[in-house]
Amino acid sequence: MEYTLDIEIKSPRNEVVKKMDNEENMKHWQKGFISMEHLSGEKGKTGATSKLTYKMGKREFEMIETITMLDLPDAIHLTFDAKNVYNIQENYFEELPNGNTKWISKNEFRFSGFMKIMGFLMPGAFKKQSLAYMKDFKAFAEEGKSVLNH
Template sequence: MKYTTEITIDLPRKEFIKKLDNAENMKHWMRGLLGYQVLSGELGQEGARMNMKFKRGKGEMEMVETIITRNFPDEFHATYDTKGVHNIQKNYFKEVDGSTKWISESEFQFEGMGMKLIAFLMPGAFKKQSMKYAKDFKNFAENGISVLKS
């Protein structure tokens, strides 16, 4: 499953990247993030692997981020792996009239009948979650509003 999301953040690209590229800021816009731990490499650099733990409903979910391309301020690509799901995320950042357009290309690959069935029955849920993160980042970056307060 592939889709693209776009959002414009009312910040110059340099400021946008500064907020996005700070791992300590993730908790303010990645709803449900309980914590992260570097598994290998240098935090935020190409090749680095990081375990991320999220609260989901009554349970928890863990995923591993692997940074593929770090070419700020233009692009950042990573993969995210959790049980039954491999997500390839390609992010592009364009400066437009003093604001930043964030274009995110998502590709999900599913293993097992259960995950494939969920993807087939609820493809919109994945795009909705991606847009939720983008909107939460926008609210944090522009207004300083953290999801920790909601």
């Protein structure tokens, strides 16, 4: 399953990238985010891996994030490997003539096991979740709004 989303953020690209590239900010725009633990490679560089822990409802789950390409402020590509779900994400940041930033996120999901059924039955749920993260990041980047206050 593949889809591309984009959102315009009323902030200069360097500011957007600086906020996104700071792991301390993740809790402010990713609902359910608990922690990020560096596992291997040079932290924040291509090839680095980290364990991300989230809570959705009563369920906690982990995924391994790998930075597959880093070319900031233009782009960052990542993979996320969780139980029965593999996500390839390419993020691009374009400077717009009005001084704002366009964040384009290309996503590919590969499913195995039980999640094959979920991916087939509810493909919109993954796109909806991605868009929610993008909207929450926009609110954080533009207005300092945190999902922790909701």
